[in-house]
Amino acid sequence: MFKSVLVANRGEIACRVFRTARAMGIRTIAVYSEADADALHVREADEAVLIGPAAARESYLVAEKVLQAAKDTGAEAIHPGYGFLSENADFAEAVAAAGIVWIGPRPDSIRAMGLKDAAKKLMIEAGVPVTPGYQGEDQSTETLTAEAARIGYPVLIKAVAGGGGKGMKLVEKAEDFAAGLASAQREGQSSFGDPRVLIESYITRPRHIEVQVFGDSHGTVVHLNERDCSLQRRHQKVIEEAPAPGMDAATRQAVTAAAVRAARAVNYQGAGTIEFIADASDGLKADRIWFMEMNTRLQVEHPVTEAITGVDLVEWQFRVAAGEPIPLKQDEIGINGWAMEARLYAEDPANGFLPSIGTLEHIRLPDDIRVDTGVTWGSEVSQFYDPMIAKLIVHADTREEAAARLAQACGEVEVWPVRANAGFLKRCLEHPRFVAGDVDTAFIGAEEEALTGSGMPAEVAVAALATLASEAHHAVEWVSDPLPGRGVNPWSPTAQGAWGFRLNGGAPAPQRARVNGHPVQGAVRPGQHGSYFDVDLGGGDALGAYVLTGDISLFRNEVRDLDMARVVDEPVVFFNGEAWTFEPVRHSGGASGDPASDGALRAPMPGKIVAAPAKAGDAVAKGAPVVVLEAMKMEHALTAPFDGVVESVSVSVGDQVADGVVLAVVTPTA
Structure with missing residues (x-):
């Protein structure tokens, strides 16, 4: 076994590989860009090497720089992670030519499966059904x-x-x-x-089924059963699970046998995934599942396979790369229980899922499940890389238990001021269709309004009004904590001012606030205990609230706990995986409604202009693309807000633009 490994990747990917390497006593080496100088994967490695500027094409994607870092540090092996150079056959060859162990498939296997068109032709020859x-x-x-x-x-x-x-x-x-x-x-x-x-x-009710395969240099190829990755948004996976719901033994046998045939067709070694598309209009059936592609690397969703099989797939990668045989025979690989993984992204579901960038001034992730992450308090979510914050993974005896536990975990997530999709994930996991296993790749699109449009919960409004009343009552001075956002409890016996206490409850007083920019109001009555308040929002929404720094307990028939934090001196309530910031309304005027669009199309984030399909003077219909921005590896079309005429386009293809810059202006048709 080699004694050191360089991971040619970043973030949670590198941290995940390092975890197994440390457990096996292998020295870890990181590479990093200028943007990642303080990243978690750099801190966790035994040694780290700067390889270039922030842009991946000038750092992580430059094979020569990565290889030189391996030579300079004496790395005996290179693990490519997933993404970047992981499926680059030329890089794999260069690593081997340098006398360094390549932890991945053979270069000819990567080439054979790396191009989807050639791979499909090869699969047809191998007798694997294709779309x-x-x-x-x-x-x-x-x-x-x-x-x-x-x-x-x-x-x-x-x-x-x-x-x-x-x-x-x-x-x-x-x-x-x-x-x-x-x-x-x-x-x-x-x-x-x-x-x-x-x-x-395009299959109208597609399910995304994939099979984890593994090969070694001794001619053995095994599968580790299937995963279901059907919950997707814009073709990107959101929630994955293993095994696949509704998969019977006969269909499992057919699809896993096809996956093994596919891997054998390219003499596969190492970890790989055969991806299939299934027509789910009449359940999963062996004759309605077709090969899509092969990923010649470890997958982001590999933890769910590890959970149900008890196998550390990265350890297997190390052992196979070192020339050892696969540790288990096919009949020794079973399925134990059910596993699910949710991808926690820095994105705003309420704003079209636009990526959110910035510093993680406050982050708290569940501590009683598996969490794979590459960030921590103070980490930067950059425009240059994928916006994943973490993967939340659970394992339970049944699918129902796994879904419930993962939903609970998503509800415990706290992230601010970067926006995250935890609340959206929780609603996905609790949706009746998902719970019933009635999913396909169109599920999120079909249910998007219910999954993203929850509105402000009454609990949040009550918490905001009670907190403001409490702060006014106690003149609370919050003290920042270097750990995610807990303040000092001003009502503890050791705090200044000791306990607040009133012999008689006061009269209800109107309290107004603005929560995430939306006005709320209610009648607040302080109770006999100085930290207790009754809040009546009207319409039957009345709750009692105990307000202590860092924690608010609401109750009537049941107790509901919310977390509070001061993040960069901004009060934030966390509830069901979402964050709500608030401020008092100190004037009598009501909030105005949202103004109509002025027709100015502004960059929603920093990025590069990749297309400008409209020009000044063009007539455009509402929803027509005017400018296309590329940011965080995805394209975002800025469209006309109404029928009108393009008054101006102030950018050209190739321009780099900052957040909020006006890119074009559309005037309405008279």
């Missing part, structure tokens, strides 16, 4: 348009070198094909350096 579509060499717009018409709409356009939803576009009608093709080609070029695409028939 109907076009994988031809002719990439002319005319041919691709004709093939889409032949296949029949809706179709999926996919970058041949794609992954993670990048370069994938669903086109539902012919008139949208040209725009979808251009966007897929741009994303393919930007993310993978290859604009080529393939086209597939």
